[in-house]
Amino acid sequence: MESLSNKKKVLEVKPLNFMERAYLPAIIGGLATTMKHFFRKPVTISYPEEKREFSENFRGMHSLKRDENGKERCTACGLCALSCPAEAITMVAAERQKGEENLYREEKYAAVYEINMLRCIFCGLCEEACPKEAIYLDGDIVPADYLRKDFIYGKDKLVEAPLNQ
Amino acid sequence: MGLDLIFRIVLIVIIFAISLVVAMYSTYAERKIAAFFQDRIGPNRAGPWGLLQPLADGGKMFLKEEIIPTNATPFLFIVGPSLAILTACIGSAVIPWGQKMVIGGHTVDLQVTDINVGVLYIFGVVSLGVYGVMIGGWASNNKYSLLGAIRAASQNISYEISMGLSIIALLMLTGTLSLKEIAEQQHGWNWNVLHQPLGFLIFIVCAFAETNRTPFDLPECETELVGGYHTEYSSMKLGFYLFAEYINMFISSAVMATLYWGGYNYPGMDWVLAHTGPAIGPLIGTVVLFAKIFLFIFFFMWVRWTIPRFRYDQLMDLGWKILIPLAIGNIVLTGVVSTVLKHFGF
Numbered sequence: 001m002e003s004l005s006n007k008k009k010v011l012e013v014k015p016l017n018f019m020e021r022a023y024l025p026a027i028i029g030g031l032a033t034t035m036k037h038f039f040r041k042p043v044t045i046s047y048p049e050e051k052r053e054f055s056e057n058f059r060g061m062h063s064l065k066r067d068e069n070g071k072e073r074c075t076a077c078g079l080c081a082l083s084c085p086a087e088a089i090t091m092v093a094a095e096r097q098k099g100e101e102n103l104y105r106e107e108k109y110a111a112v113y114e115i116n117m118l119r120c121i122f123c124g125l126c127e128e129a130c131p132k133e134a135i136y137l138d139g140d141i142v143p144a145d146y147l148r149k150d151f152i153y154g155k156d157k158l159v160e161a162p163l164n165q
Numbered sequence: 166m167g168l169d170l171i172f173r174i175v176l177i178v179i180i181f182a183i184s185l186v187v188a189m190y191s192t193y194a195e196r197k198i199a200a201f202f203q204d205r206i207g208p209n210r211a212g213p214w215g216l217l218q219p220l221a222d223g224g225k226m227f228l229k230e231e232i233i234p235t236n237a238t239p240f241l242f243i244v245g246p247s248l249a250i251l252t253a254c255i256g257s258a259v260i261p262w263g264q265k266m267v268i269g270g271h272t273v274d275l276q277v278t279d280i281n282v283g284v285l286y287i288f289g290v291v292s293l294g295v296y297g298v299m300i301g302g303w304a305s306n307n308k309y310s311l312l313g314a315i316r317a318a319s320q321n322i323s324y325e326i327s328m329g330l331s332i333i334a335l336l337m338l339t340g341t342l343s344l345k346e347i348a349e350q351q352h353g354w355n356w357n358v359l360h361q362p363l364g365f366l367i368f369i370v371c372a373f374a375e376t377n378r379t380p381f382d383l384p385e386c387e388t389e390l391v392g393g394y395h396t397e398y399s400s401m402k403l404g405f406y407l408f409a410e411y412i413n414m415f416i417s418s419a420v421m422a423t424l425y426w427g428g429y430n431y432p433g434m435d436w437v438l439a440h441t442g443p444a445i446g447p448l449i450g451t452v453v454l455f456a457k458i459f460l461f462i463f464f465f466m467w468v469r470w471t472i473p474r475f476r477y478d479q480l481m482d483l484g485w486k487i488l489i490p491l492a493i494g495n496i497v498l499t500g501v502v503s504t505v506l507k508h509f510g511f
Contacts, residue, residue, distance in 0.1 A: 023483075027472060034202045034471040044206045 059122045061139030062115055064159045067105055072159065073134035076110035083129035088119035105132075113158060117142045117151040172273050180257050180277065187462075188411035189219040195411075195466050202470040226404035234397050238304040245301025246398065246405035252294040253412035259283040260419045261345045263429045263451035267443035275447060276345055283344035284332060287420055288325070291375055294413065295321040298377075298384060301406070302394035313393030316477070317384035320374055323484035324381075328371035330492035331364045334499040335424060344420075348428035353435070356427035363495045365425045367488055372421060374484070376413045379469040383477060418461035422454060429454040 019025050045052050054060070065073050076093035094111035096104045103109075127136050145151060193208065193215065200207030208215035233239055263275035280286055295318055302314020338360055339347050351357055358365045374381040385393030392398075395406045422428060429450030438446035475483065 027468075030471045031467060034467065037204055038198075038201050040204050042200070042206045043204050046206070046209075 059124050059137035061117075061142050062120075062126070062135055062137050062153075062158055063139050064110075064113065064155065065134050065136060066160050066162065069102070069105075070162050071101075071103060071105040072109060073105055073132045074110045074113065075106045075108050075132055075134075076113070077108075077131065079129040079131065080126035080135055083125045084120075085123060085125065086119045086121045088116045088121075089126060090114050110155070113155050115153050115158065117153055118148060168271060172271070173277065176273075176275070177258075177277055180262070181254065184254060184257055184412050184415055185408075187415045187458075188408050189223065191411040191414060191462060192222065192407070193219045194462070195469075198463065198466045199470050202467070223404070226401050229400040231400040231402070232397075234306060236306040237397065238306070241300050241304035242397075243402070245297050245299075245304055246402040246409070247297075248300060249294065249297025249409040250405045250412070252290050252297060253409040253416065256287060256290045256413075256416040257419065259286050259344050260416070260423055261348045261428060262454060264438075264447040265443075266447045275451060279343060279345040282342045284336070284342045284347075284424075287344075288329065288332075292321070292325060294375075294409070297406075297409065298394045301398065305394075305397035307397050309390045309392070309396045310394050313384045313386070313390045313396070316386075316390075317377060317394060320377075320381060320383060320480060320484075323481060324371040324374035324488070327367055327484060327488035327492045328375065330489065330496060331361075331367035331371065332424075334364045334492070334496045335361050337496070337499050338503065344423055344428075348423050348430065351427040351430050353430060354427075354432045356425065356430070358425040358427075361425065361495075361499070363491070364499075365421075367492050367495065368425065369421060370483075370488060372417045373465070373468065374480075376417055376465075377410060378414065378465055380472040380475050381480060382474060383480060386474060388474075414462060414465050415458065418458045418465070419454070421461055422457040426457050428457075 067073050076091050078091065078093075081087075081089040081091060090112075091110045091114070092112040093108055096107050096109055122137060124137050142151075196218070197207040197215070199205075208218040211217040211221045233242055258277040259280060261276040261279070266273040266275060298317040299314045302310040302312075302317070305311070335347075335357060336342065338357070339350055341347060341350075347357070373379075377384050383393075384390075385395065387393075390396070395403055398406060429447070431450070431453045434446075434450060437449055440446075441449065
C-alpha cells in the first residue's frame, strides 16, 4: 500500500567493515566526544542559591495588590473565583466600617480570601477576570510544604506588603 | 633486622591506609568525573567541593540496617564480602612503590615483599577475588544474585586466559616474574609499553573485565539483574563489595603502571636522583608512580562514562574469539621479532 506521507525510506543492513568491527576506532571517537564534554561549562543551576531567570510572562504565586495610597484594591466581587477553572479561590465579603477608609478602597472588601495552591493551575484567568486590577500572578514559585492544609494561602500571604512600612 | 621489620610494618600500614583512602576518594572522583562528563557539577554539599562526601557515604553505610535474608546461608553470606575486600587488599603486597631509599644509613625498600613470582602472585590473588563475588551471590539465595555471580565467574575465567597470555609475551622480554626487576628494567624511558603495545591493549581490556568495570560490568548489571551479585546485601557488607571494586581498580592500575608504563621510572630520573639525594629522590619516583596510577583510574572512569555495556554474547565473543587469538599472535610475534633482532645483534 502506498504510504500517505510518501516519506518511506528503505534501510539496508550493510555488514560491518573491518574498521567498524575492530571496536577501537569507534571507542576512541566516543572517548573524544566525552572528553569534549568534560571541559564544557556545567549547565547545572544550584537551585536554592541560584535561580533560573523567569520569562517575563511567567505566572507564579498570586499577590493581592494595593492602590497608590496603600488601600486594598479587591472588592470581593467574586469574578476571579467564578473564572477559576480549578475552583481554587474562595472569599468572604464584608462591608467597610467607618474609620477603615485608609485600608480598603471601596465599600466592600474581602474579609477572607483564600487560594488553594494545590488546586491552582496558574492559568492566569483570575488576573484577566479582575475588574479592579487587584490580583496578579507575579510572584515566585509556590514553596514546598508538608501538609495539604498549609497550601491554602490566606490574605496574610497573598496581600502585598503595605506601603511605607 | 628488627629495624627492617619495623620499617616493613610501617610500610604495610601506610600502603593499606593509602589503598583505602584512594578507594574512598575514587568513589568521590567517580561521581565528580561522571558529573563533568555529563555537563553537571557533581556532589558539592558535604564540605568544600563535596570533599567530605566519601566520609558521609561511609558513615551512612555503617549506620544502615544490616539485613541477612531468611533463606540465605548466614556464614557464606558474611564470608563473601570479607573475601572480596581481603583479596582486593593483599594484591598491593608485591607492587614496588619506589626505588630503595636511604634514610640515615638505613636502606628502606619501598615494597612490602619482593617475591620472585610476583606476577603469578597477582594473578593468584585476582583469581581468588572472584570467589568473594561467587560465594556472596550463591549464599544470597536469590536468582539475580546467582546469575550475577555466575556471570562474574565465567567472565573472569574467560578474560584471565587472555590476560595471562598477554603477560607471557611481556615475560618473554623481561625474563623475570619479579615485579621489582621488571620495574628496574624499565629505567628512564625504556617502558615496556613501547615494546608491547598490543600486549598492553589486551591487558587493559582484560583489566576492565577483571575489575567488573563498564563496559564489562555484567555481574552487577542494574538493568537486568537488579544489583547483580550484591542485590541482597545492605549496610557495610554492600560497602565492602563496592569498596573492593575500587581497591581492585587501584591495584590493577598500579599493576598496569608497573608492568607496562615504567612504574616509578621517568625520563631524567638519574639526574633528579643525583640532585635530590637518596632519601628524597625515590619519593619523587613514588609520586610519579601515583600520578600514573591516578591517570589509569581516570581512564577507567572515562571509559565507564563513555561506552555502554556489552551484551553477554558479545562479551564472550570478544574474550574467546578475538582477545585470545590476538594474545597468542602477540606471543608468536614477540618471539619472532626478538629472535630476529637478537640474530642481527640489536
